[in-house]
Structures are given as C-alpha cells and as structure tokens.
Amino acid sequence: MRLSIVIPAYNEAESIGETIEELVSVLSEKQMNYEILVVNDNSKDNTLEVLESLKAKHDALNFVTNSGPNGFGYAVRYGLERFSGDCVAVMMADLSDSPHDLVKFYETMMAGNYDCVFGSRFMKGGKTIDYPGVKKVINRVANAIIRMVMNIKYNDTTNAFKLYKRHTIEGVKPFLSPHFNLTIELPLKAIIRGFSFAVVPNSWTNRKYGESKLKIREMGSRYFFILMYCFIEKYFSRGDFEKKW
Numbered sequence: 001m002r003l004s005i006v007i008p009a010y011n012e013a014e015s016i017g018e019t020i021e022e023l024v025s026v027l028s029e030k031q032m033n034y035e036i037l038v039v040n041d042n043s044k045d046n047t048l049e050v051l052e053s054l055k056a057k058h059d060a061l062n063f064v065t066n067s068g069p070n071g072f073g074y075a076v077r078y079g080l081e082r083f084s085g086d087c088v089a090v091m092m093a094d095l096s097d098s099p100h101d102l103v104k105f106y107e108t109m110m111a112g113n114y115d116c117v118f119g120s121r122f123m124k125g126g127k128t129i130d131y132p133g134v135k136k137v138i139n140r141v142a143n144a145i146i147r148m149v150m151n152i153k154y155n156d157t158t159n160a161f162k163l164y165k166r167h168t169i170e171g172v173k174p175f176l177s178p179h180f181n182l183t184i185e186l187p188l189k190a191i192i193r194g195f196s197f198a199v200v201p202n203s204w205t206n207r208k209y210g211e212s213k214l215k216i217r218e219m220g221s222r223y224f225f226i227l228m229y230c231f232i233e234k235y236f237s238r239g240d241f242e243k244k245w
C-alpha cells in the first residue's frame with residue numbers, strides 16, 4: 001500500500017528540513033512506497049526556500065502553497081483532498097511526531113487490515129517529552145471530556161498524528177472543521193461511522209524551534225462545536241455505529 005504523509009507547515013523554516021530528512025531516511029530504509037505532501041500557508045520565514053532545496057534532493061517530496069483560507073485545518077484538508085496513496089498520515093512539521101511511530105502505525109494497519117491506526121501518548125508504552133505542563137493538563141482534561149461525551153475508551157483524540165486508509169477519509173467527509181478542531185473531527189467521525197481502528201503507543205516531543213500556533217482559547221469553542229456535532233451524529237445513529245455515508 002502506498003503511504004501519503006500530509007504535513008501542514010507555517011513558519012517552520014527551522015524544523016521542516018530535519019523533519020523531512022528524518023522521515024525520508026526512516027521510510028527509505030524500510031523501502032516503503034510513499035509521498036510527502038507539505039501544505040505551506042504563505043509562511044513569512046524561509047519555509048518555502050527550505051522546501052525548494054529539499055525538493056531538489058527528494059523525489060518523494062511535494063509541496064504546495066494553500067491558496068484558500070489559511071489555518072491548520074484548511075491546510076490538512078487541502079492535503080487530504082489531494083493525496084495519491086492508499087492510506088494517509090497527518091504529521092507535524094516541528095519534529096514532534098516520530099517517523100518510527102509512523103512505521104509502527106503502518107505495520108499495524110497492514111497486519112490487522114484496520115481502517116485507521118491511532119497513537120496514544122497516554123497509554124502504557126506511550127510518552128511525551130518536554131510537554132509544557134499547562135498544555136498537558138488541558139490535553140488530558142479535553143481527552144477525558146471527549147471520552148465521557150462520546151462514551152469511548154480511546155484516550156488521545158487531541159493528537160493529529162494518525163493513519164487512515166483512503167476510504168476512511170472519504171467516509172468522514174464532508175470536513176467541517178476549519179482549524180485545529182479537525183484533529184478531533186477525523187478520529188471521532190471514523191469511530192462513530194463504524195471504521196475499524198487499532199490503538200498503539202506513540203511518543204510526542206515538544207518543538208525545539210519556533211512556537212505553537214494553537215491558542216488555548218481555540219480548544220474551547222471550536223473543539224466544543226465539533227464534539228457536539230459528533231455527539232449528535234452518534235445519538236441519531238442510535239448507537240449501532242453503522243456506516244451511513
């Protein structure tokens with residue numbers, strides 16, 4: 001199965017080079033069939049120049065500048081509308097997600113023929129490195145609320161780094177979230193629409209360079225909106241979790 005990796009990037013000149021080099025090295029060593037699609041939103045730093053020099057070295061790399069509205073969700077959606085693989089992972093440009101975990105996701109998907117593979121930083125074997133305290137607490141609380149509202153056991157919906165088969169991405173459309181809330185929309189819809197998934201431990205490392213673009217206030221209203229949408233959809237599916245679309 002061909003693997004696509006969609007990477008949203010905004011002002012990541014300091015991290016994107018290392019991110020791509022690490023990814024290419026691990027996936028090539030495993031002799032995987034893959035493409036990397038970086039969606040850049042008119043970054044104000046040298047992200048574009050770094051991408052151009054990386055492209056000269058790596059055929060598997062493609063990048064686009066998202067001409068539509070800007071933001072994390074729009075960038076990821078842009079990539080999810082255009083990837084060419086049989087399965088697709090969403091990964092960050094700031095070295096927070098490990099390419100070795102991606103290989104583990106892929107091998108788990110192959111072994112069990114799952115529709116999706118989700119990582120968890122908070123299960124046995126998972127870990128976070130240098131996670132800012134406040135953010136970690138907010139993440140744990142947000143995940144606990146999501147678990148309670150949706151009545152699911154999976155405890156790391158708020159991490160975007162996950163792997164989906166193409167038909168799963170088709171099955172969770174239309175996308176509703178414009179920003180970081182897309183992170184929870186994809187797995188929650190996949191779960192309530194009956195797609196199979198495996199959960200494996202993964203690591204997450206806080207960025208070494210630059211700063212996070214996710215504002216805490218965003219975790220409120222936008223995440224609440226999509227959580228309520230998913231709750232209502234689940235309620236009207238009468239709990240049978242049958243695929244409706």
Ligand SMILES: Nc1nc2c(ncn2[C@@H]2O[C@H](COP(=O)(O)OP(=O)(O)O[C@H]3O[C@H](CO)[C@@H](O)[C@H](O)[C@@H]3O)[C@@H](O)[C@H]2O)c(=O)[nH]1
Nearest residue numbers: 008009010039041071072075092093159160183212213214
């Ligand atoms: N194209 C584009 N990319 C963006 C934008 N905003 C952020 N990104 C990219 O999205 C990735 C994550 O952005 P950060 O700003 O670093 O977010 P974070 O706080 O580290 O990550 C949080 O959100 C992630 C996504 O939901 C989570 O995966 C992570 O666990 C954490 O909650 C990075 O690759 C960053 O360049 C944007 O407006 N446009």
